[in-house]
Amino acid sequence: MTHAIIELIAQYGLLLVFLNVLVEQAGAPVPAVPTLVVAGALSSIGRLPLGAVVLSALVACLVADLAWYWAGRYYGAAVMRTLCRISLSPDSCVKQSELRFQRWRGRLLLIAKFVPGLSTVAPPLAGAMKLEPWVFAWMDAAGSLIWIGLVVGLGYAFAHQIDHVLLLLASAGTVAVECLVAALMAYVLVKWWQRRKLLLSLRLARITVDELHRLMQEDQTPVVVDVRSQASRLMDARIIPGALMVDLRGVEQQLEQVSIDREVVIYCSCPNEVSAAKAAKGLMVLGYRRVRPLLGGLDAWADAGYGVEHVVLQDDPAAQPGHVH
Numbered sequence: 001m002t003h004a005i006i007e008l009i010a011q012y013g014l015l016l017v018f019l020n021v022l023v024e025q026a027g028a029p030v031p032a033v034p035t036l037v038v039a040g041a042l043s044s045i046g047r048l049p050l051g052a053v054v055l056s057a058l059v060a061c062l063v064a065d066l067a068w069y070w071a072g073r074y075y076g077a078a079v080m081r082t083l084c085r086i087s088l089s090p091d092s093c094v095k096q097s098e099l100r101f102q103r104w105r106g107r108l109l110l111i112a113k114f115v116p117g118l119s120t121v122a123p124p125l126a127g128a129m130k131l132e133p134w135v136f137a138w139m140d141a142a143g144s145l146i147w148i149g150l151v152v153g154l155g156y157a158f159a160h161q162i163d164h165v166l167l168l169l170a171s172a173g174t175v176a177v178e179c180l181v182a183a184l185m186a187y188v189l190v191k192w193w194q195r196r197k198l199l200l201s202l203r204l205a206r207i208t209v210d211e212l213h214r215l216m217q218e219d220q221t222p223v224v225v226d227v228r229s230q231a232s233r234l235m236d237a238r239i240i241p242g243a244l245m246v247d248l249r250g251v252e253q254q255l256e257q258v259s260i261d262r263e264v265v266i267y268c269s270c271p272n273e274v275s276a277a278k279a280a281k282g283l284m285v286l287g288y289r290r291v292r293p294l295l296g297g298l299d300a301w302a303d304a305g306y307g308v309e310h311v312v313l314q315d316d317p318a319a320q321p322g323h324v325h
Contacts, residue, residue, distance in 0.1 A: 013039055013048045018056040025064035027120045032057075033151050040155025050156065054148055061113075061144035062137070065123040069136055072127025076235045079124045106131055109139040113147035128235045205280065207292040209301045212265055216241075222263035227251060227279045228298075232269060238308040240267065240301055245311075251279045252286055260288045267294035267301070 017032075017039050024032040036057060043050040072079050112122040126136050215222050226233070226243040239245065246254040251266075258264065264283065268275035276293035283291045294301070302308055 013042065014052055014056045017053055018060045021057045021060035022064050025061050025119065026067075036148065036151040037155035040152035040157075041159035042155075043152070044156045044159040050152070053152055054145075057148045057152070058141065058144055061148070062141060065140050065144070066137070068120070068123035069127040069133070069140075072124030073130065074127075076128040079128065106135045106139040109136070110143040110146065113143055205292045206295045207265055208295050209304045209306060212240075212294060212301070213304075213306050215263065215265075220263065222265045223255075223258055225251070225255070225264060225266045225279070226298075227266055227268050227275050233311070236269065236298070237310045237312070238298060238302060239311055240298065241307055241309050243267075248275055248279055252282055255283065260286070262290065264288060264291040265294055266291065267297045269298045 017035055020030065020032045020035045023030050036053075039048055039053045040050075042048040043053055068079075106126065108118075109122055109126065112118045123136075123140065126140075212222070212224070216224075221242075224240050224243040226239055226245045227248040228236075228245075229248070233239070233245065244255075248268075255264070264280075266276040266279045266283075276297065280291045280293050296303075298308075
Protein backbone atom coordinates (compact mmCIF):
# COMPACT_ATOMS: atom_id res chain seq x y z
CA MET A 1 0.00 0.00 0.00
CA THR A 2 2.80 2.38 0.92
CA HIS A 3 4.67 1.97 -2.35
CA ALA A 4 1.41 2.05 -4.31
CA ILE A 5 0.62 5.52 -2.93
CA ILE A 6 4.10 6.79 -3.74
CA GLU A 7 4.03 5.32 -7.24
CA LEU A 8 0.62 6.85 -7.90
CA ILE A 9 1.88 10.31 -6.97
CA ALA A 10 5.12 9.73 -8.86
CA GLN A 11 3.27 8.72 -12.03
CA TYR A 12 0.54 11.34 -12.00
CA GLY A 13 2.29 13.73 -9.63
CA LEU A 14 1.75 17.17 -11.13
CA LEU A 15 -1.82 16.47 -12.23
CA LEU A 16 -2.68 14.92 -8.87
CA VAL A 17 -1.15 17.84 -6.97
CA PHE A 18 -3.08 20.33 -9.11
CA LEU A 19 -6.44 18.54 -8.78
CA ASN A 20 -6.08 17.83 -5.06
CA VAL A 21 -5.18 21.43 -4.19
CA LEU A 22 -7.87 22.80 -6.52
CA VAL A 23 -10.61 20.66 -4.96
CA GLU A 24 -9.51 21.47 -1.42
CA GLN A 25 -9.35 25.21 -2.05
CA ALA A 26 -12.77 25.03 -3.70
CA GLY A 27 -14.12 23.96 -0.32
CA ALA A 28 -14.26 20.16 -0.48
CA PRO A 29 -13.03 18.28 2.63
CA VAL A 30 -10.18 16.62 0.71
CA PRO A 31 -6.89 17.56 2.43
CA ALA A 32 -4.03 18.39 0.07
CA VAL A 33 -1.25 18.45 2.68
CA PRO A 34 -0.45 14.70 2.49
CA THR A 35 -0.16 14.88 -1.31
CA LEU A 36 2.09 17.93 -1.15
CA VAL A 37 4.31 16.34 1.50
CA VAL A 38 4.76 13.16 -0.55
CA ALA A 39 5.34 15.24 -3.69
CA GLY A 40 8.05 17.15 -1.85
CA ALA A 41 9.67 13.90 -0.76
CA LEU A 42 9.64 12.59 -4.32
CA SER A 43 11.19 15.84 -5.51
CA SER A 44 14.13 15.31 -3.15
CA ILE A 45 15.03 12.03 -4.90
CA GLY A 46 14.47 13.34 -8.42
CA ARG A 47 11.15 11.60 -9.08
CA LEU A 48 9.30 14.92 -9.53
CA PRO A 49 10.55 18.41 -10.51
CA LEU A 50 10.37 20.61 -7.41
CA GLY A 51 9.61 23.82 -9.29
CA ALA A 52 6.78 22.19 -11.25
CA VAL A 53 5.23 20.83 -8.03
CA VAL A 54 5.19 24.28 -6.45
CA LEU A 55 3.88 25.90 -9.65
CA SER A 56 1.08 23.32 -10.04
CA ALA A 57 -0.08 23.86 -6.49
CA LEU A 58 0.16 27.65 -6.82
CA VAL A 59 -1.90 27.70 -10.03
CA ALA A 60 -4.54 25.51 -8.38
CA CYS A 61 -4.75 27.87 -5.40
CA LEU A 62 -5.09 30.94 -7.61
CA VAL A 63 -7.73 29.37 -9.86
CA ALA A 64 -9.94 28.34 -6.92
CA ASP A 65 -9.34 31.49 -4.89
CA LEU A 66 -9.94 33.88 -7.79
CA ALA A 67 -13.21 32.10 -8.58
CA TRP A 68 -14.31 32.57 -4.95
CA TYR A 69 -13.06 36.17 -4.98
CA TRP A 70 -15.11 37.16 -8.03
CA ALA A 71 -18.15 35.30 -6.68
CA GLY A 72 -17.84 37.32 -3.47
CA ARG A 73 -17.31 40.56 -5.37
CA TYR A 74 -20.40 40.14 -7.56
CA TYR A 75 -22.74 38.30 -5.18
CA GLY A 76 -21.36 39.51 -1.83
CA ALA A 77 -23.66 38.74 1.06
CA ALA A 78 -25.39 35.88 -0.79
CA VAL A 79 -22.10 33.98 -1.15
CA MET A 80 -21.21 34.55 2.50
CA ARG A 81 -24.63 33.31 3.59
CA THR A 82 -24.10 30.17 1.51
CA LEU A 83 -20.75 29.54 3.19
CA CYS A 84 -22.39 30.24 6.53
CA ARG A 85 -25.01 27.56 5.87
CA ILE A 86 -22.52 24.84 4.88
CA SER A 87 -20.00 25.60 7.63
CA LEU A 88 -19.82 23.24 10.62
CA SER A 89 -19.81 26.32 12.83
CA PRO A 90 -21.70 28.93 10.81
CA ASP A 91 -22.40 31.20 13.75
CA SER A 92 -18.69 31.72 14.36
CA CYS A 93 -16.63 30.74 11.30
CA VAL A 94 -17.78 33.42 8.87
CA LYS A 95 -18.41 36.05 11.55
CA GLN A 96 -14.94 35.63 13.06
CA SER A 97 -13.43 35.79 9.57
CA GLU A 98 -15.25 39.07 8.97
CA LEU A 99 -13.82 40.51 12.19
CA ARG A 100 -10.31 39.38 11.26
CA PHE A 101 -10.63 40.87 7.79
CA GLN A 102 -11.73 44.22 9.21
CA ARG A 103 -8.51 44.32 11.23
CA TRP A 104 -5.99 42.85 8.79
CA ARG A 105 -7.52 43.47 5.34
CA GLY A 106 -5.42 41.88 2.55
CA ARG A 107 -2.70 40.80 4.98
CA LEU A 108 -5.10 38.17 6.28
CA LEU A 109 -4.50 36.24 3.05
CA LEU A 110 -0.88 35.68 4.06
CA ILE A 111 -1.98 33.31 6.85
CA ALA A 112 -5.41 32.17 5.61
CA LYS A 113 -4.14 28.83 4.30
CA PHE A 114 -2.92 27.88 7.78
CA VAL A 115 -6.25 28.51 9.56
CA PRO A 116 -8.95 25.82 9.24
CA GLY A 117 -12.06 27.23 7.56
CA LEU A 118 -10.47 30.61 6.85
CA SER A 119 -8.82 29.31 3.67
CA THR A 120 -12.23 28.92 1.99
CA VAL A 121 -13.92 31.96 3.56
CA ALA A 122 -11.15 34.54 3.00
CA PRO A 123 -11.27 34.82 -0.85
CA PRO A 124 -15.03 35.49 -1.20
CA LEU A 125 -14.89 37.74 1.85
CA ALA A 126 -12.09 39.77 0.23
CA GLY A 127 -14.25 40.11 -2.88
CA ALA A 128 -17.35 41.06 -0.93
CA MET A 129 -15.36 43.69 0.99
CA LYS A 130 -14.18 45.10 -2.37
CA LEU A 131 -10.47 44.50 -1.88
CA GLU A 132 -8.73 45.60 -5.08
CA PRO A 133 -8.22 42.65 -7.50
CA TRP A 134 -4.49 43.25 -7.89
CA VAL A 135 -4.02 43.46 -4.11
CA PHE A 136 -5.95 40.23 -3.68
CA ALA A 137 -3.95 38.45 -6.40
CA TRP A 138 -0.59 39.48 -4.93
CA MET A 139 -1.51 38.75 -1.32
CA ASP A 140 -3.19 35.45 -2.16
CA ALA A 141 -0.24 34.35 -4.29
CA ALA A 142 2.18 35.26 -1.50
CA GLY A 143 0.13 33.43 1.15
CA SER A 144 -0.25 30.40 -1.11
CA LEU A 145 3.49 30.29 -1.79
CA ILE A 146 4.27 30.44 1.92
CA TRP A 147 1.87 27.56 2.61
CA ILE A 148 3.00 25.46 -0.36
CA GLY A 149 6.67 26.12 0.32
CA LEU A 150 6.37 25.06 3.96
CA VAL A 151 4.39 21.87 3.26
CA VAL A 152 6.42 20.78 0.22
CA GLY A 153 9.60 21.78 2.03
CA LEU A 154 8.74 19.49 4.95
CA GLY A 155 8.36 16.59 2.55
CA TYR A 156 11.62 17.51 0.81
CA ALA A 157 13.56 17.79 4.07
CA PHE A 158 12.18 14.64 5.67
CA ALA A 159 11.97 12.45 2.57
CA HIS A 160 13.49 9.42 4.29
CA GLN A 161 10.88 9.52 7.04
CA ILE A 162 7.88 9.79 4.68
CA ASP A 163 7.96 6.16 3.68
CA HIS A 164 8.13 5.14 7.33
CA VAL A 165 5.10 7.30 8.21
CA LEU A 166 3.07 5.88 5.32
CA LEU A 167 4.04 2.39 6.41
CA LEU A 168 2.79 3.08 9.95
CA LEU A 169 -0.51 4.35 8.59
CA ALA A 170 -0.85 1.34 6.33
CA SER A 171 -0.10 -1.09 9.18
CA ALA A 172 -2.79 0.56 11.29
CA GLY A 173 -5.27 -0.59 8.64
CA THR A 174 -8.96 0.04 9.06
CA VAL A 175 -8.62 0.81 12.78
CA ALA A 176 -6.98 4.18 12.08
CA VAL A 177 -9.57 5.04 9.44
CA GLU A 178 -12.43 4.09 11.75
CA CYS A 179 -11.00 6.22 14.57
CA LEU A 180 -10.69 9.26 12.28
CA VAL A 181 -14.25 8.83 10.99
CA ALA A 182 -15.59 8.40 14.54
CA ALA A 183 -13.79 11.54 15.73
CA LEU A 184 -15.19 13.56 12.80
CA MET A 185 -18.73 12.30 13.42
CA ALA A 186 -18.44 13.13 17.12
CA TYR A 187 -17.32 16.68 16.31
CA VAL A 188 -20.22 17.21 13.89
CA LEU A 189 -22.74 15.82 16.41
CA VAL A 190 -21.46 18.07 19.21
CA LYS A 191 -21.75 21.16 16.98
CA TRP A 192 -25.24 20.12 15.87
CA TRP A 193 -26.40 19.52 19.45
CA GLN A 194 -25.02 22.84 20.71
CA ARG A 195 -26.89 24.73 18.00
CA ARG A 196 -30.10 22.71 18.42
CA LYS A 197 -30.07 23.28 22.18
CA LEU A 198 -29.71 27.04 21.72
CA LEU A 199 -32.46 27.27 19.12
CA LEU A 200 -34.87 25.07 21.06
CA SER A 201 -34.47 27.29 24.12
CA LEU A 202 -35.65 30.31 22.10
CA ARG A 203 -38.00 28.76 19.54
CA LEU A 204 -41.20 29.90 21.26
CA ALA A 205 -39.80 33.40 21.80
CA ARG A 206 -39.16 34.30 18.17
CA ILE A 207 -41.22 37.01 16.48
CA THR A 208 -42.30 37.03 12.82
CA VAL A 209 -41.72 39.97 10.49
CA ASP A 210 -45.48 40.54 10.24
CA GLU A 211 -45.78 40.76 14.01
CA LEU A 212 -42.84 43.17 14.18
CA HIS A 213 -44.30 45.35 11.43
CA ARG A 214 -47.62 45.50 13.26
CA LEU A 215 -45.89 46.49 16.51
CA MET A 216 -43.96 49.23 14.71
CA GLN A 217 -47.24 50.78 13.59
CA GLU A 218 -48.43 51.03 17.18
CA ASP A 219 -47.51 53.56 19.84
CA GLN A 220 -45.26 51.19 21.83
CA THR A 221 -42.63 50.69 19.13
CA PRO A 222 -40.13 48.00 20.18
CA VAL A 223 -36.40 48.58 20.31
CA VAL A 224 -35.08 46.90 17.16
CA VAL A 225 -31.45 45.79 17.36
CA ASP A 226 -29.13 44.84 14.48
CA VAL A 227 -26.36 42.51 15.74
CA ARG A 228 -24.67 41.84 12.40
CA SER A 229 -20.93 42.43 12.22
CA GLN A 230 -19.63 45.68 10.75
CA ALA A 231 -18.30 43.71 7.78
CA SER A 232 -21.77 42.27 7.14
CA ARG A 233 -23.24 45.76 7.16
CA LEU A 234 -20.62 46.94 4.70
CA MET A 235 -21.60 44.10 2.35
CA ASP A 236 -25.32 44.69 2.87
CA ALA A 237 -26.13 48.27 3.87
CA ARG A 238 -29.83 47.62 4.46
CA ILE A 239 -31.24 47.93 7.96
CA ILE A 240 -34.74 47.78 9.40
CA PRO A 241 -35.86 51.41 9.83
CA GLY A 242 -34.78 52.82 13.17
CA ALA A 243 -32.69 49.80 14.15
CA LEU A 244 -29.96 50.25 16.72
CA MET A 245 -26.68 48.81 15.40
CA VAL A 246 -24.61 47.16 18.10
CA ASP A 247 -21.70 44.74 18.41
CA LEU A 248 -22.81 41.21 19.28
CA ARG A 249 -19.90 40.87 21.73
CA GLY A 250 -21.06 43.85 23.78
CA VAL A 251 -24.80 43.93 23.25
CA GLU A 252 -25.54 43.77 27.01
CA GLN A 253 -23.42 46.85 27.74
CA GLN A 254 -24.69 48.82 24.74
CA LEU A 255 -28.32 48.31 25.75
CA GLU A 256 -27.80 49.34 29.38
CA GLN A 257 -29.97 52.45 28.91
CA VAL A 258 -32.89 50.37 27.62
CA SER A 259 -35.40 49.43 30.32
CA ILE A 260 -35.70 45.70 30.97
CA ASP A 261 -39.47 46.12 30.53
CA ARG A 262 -39.15 47.38 26.92
CA GLU A 263 -39.95 45.13 23.99
CA VAL A 264 -36.64 44.25 22.29
CA VAL A 265 -36.42 42.57 18.88
CA ILE A 266 -33.00 41.39 17.69
CA TYR A 267 -32.11 40.43 14.13
CA CYS A 268 -29.12 39.24 12.12
CA SER A 269 -28.59 37.69 8.69
CA CYS A 270 -27.23 34.26 9.65
CA PRO A 271 -29.02 30.89 9.29
CA ASN A 272 -31.58 30.10 12.01
CA GLU A 273 -31.01 33.53 13.59
CA VAL A 274 -28.12 32.09 15.64
CA SER A 275 -26.43 35.41 16.41
CA ALA A 276 -29.75 37.02 17.32
CA ALA A 277 -30.61 34.01 19.49
CA LYS A 278 -27.30 34.28 21.35
CA ALA A 279 -27.82 37.99 21.98
CA ALA A 280 -31.39 37.39 23.14
CA LYS A 281 -30.29 34.66 25.52
CA GLY A 282 -27.65 36.95 27.03
CA LEU A 283 -30.21 39.70 27.60
CA MET A 284 -32.66 37.24 29.16
CA VAL A 285 -30.00 36.21 31.66
CA LEU A 286 -29.70 39.90 32.65
CA GLY A 287 -33.43 40.09 33.33
CA TYR A 288 -34.91 41.43 30.09
CA ARG A 289 -38.43 40.04 30.00
CA ARG A 290 -39.57 40.83 26.47
CA VAL A 291 -36.69 40.10 24.10
CA ARG A 292 -37.12 38.01 20.94
CA PRO A 293 -35.07 37.15 17.84
CA LEU A 294 -36.65 38.05 14.49
CA LEU A 295 -37.62 34.91 12.57
CA GLY A 296 -35.80 34.92 9.23
CA GLY A 297 -33.80 38.02 10.11
CA LEU A 298 -33.21 40.93 7.75
CA ASP A 299 -33.79 38.85 4.61
CA ALA A 300 -37.27 37.78 5.76
CA TRP A 301 -38.15 41.41 6.51
CA ALA A 302 -37.07 42.57 3.05
CA ASP A 303 -38.65 39.57 1.29
CA ALA A 304 -41.98 40.43 2.93
CA GLY A 305 -41.86 43.80 1.17
CA TYR A 306 -41.41 45.95 4.26
CA GLY A 307 -39.32 49.09 4.00
CA VAL A 308 -35.60 49.21 4.68
CA GLU A 309 -33.13 52.02 5.16
CA HIS A 310 -29.68 52.14 3.60
CA VAL A 311 -26.84 53.40 5.73
CA VAL A 312 -23.43 54.63 4.63
CA LEU A 313 -20.76 53.16 6.86
CA GLN A 314 -17.04 53.73 6.98
CA ASP A 315 -14.88 50.62 6.91
CA ASP A 316 -14.18 51.11 10.59
CA PRO A 317 -15.35 48.83 13.37
CA ALA A 318 -15.63 51.81 15.68
CA ALA A 319 -18.28 53.40 13.47
CA GLN A 320 -21.49 52.04 14.93
CA PRO A 321 -24.28 54.48 14.15
CA GLY A 322 -27.77 53.91 15.47
CA HIS A 323 -30.30 55.22 17.89
CA VAL A 324 -32.95 54.04 20.30
CA HIS A 325 -36.52 55.14 19.87
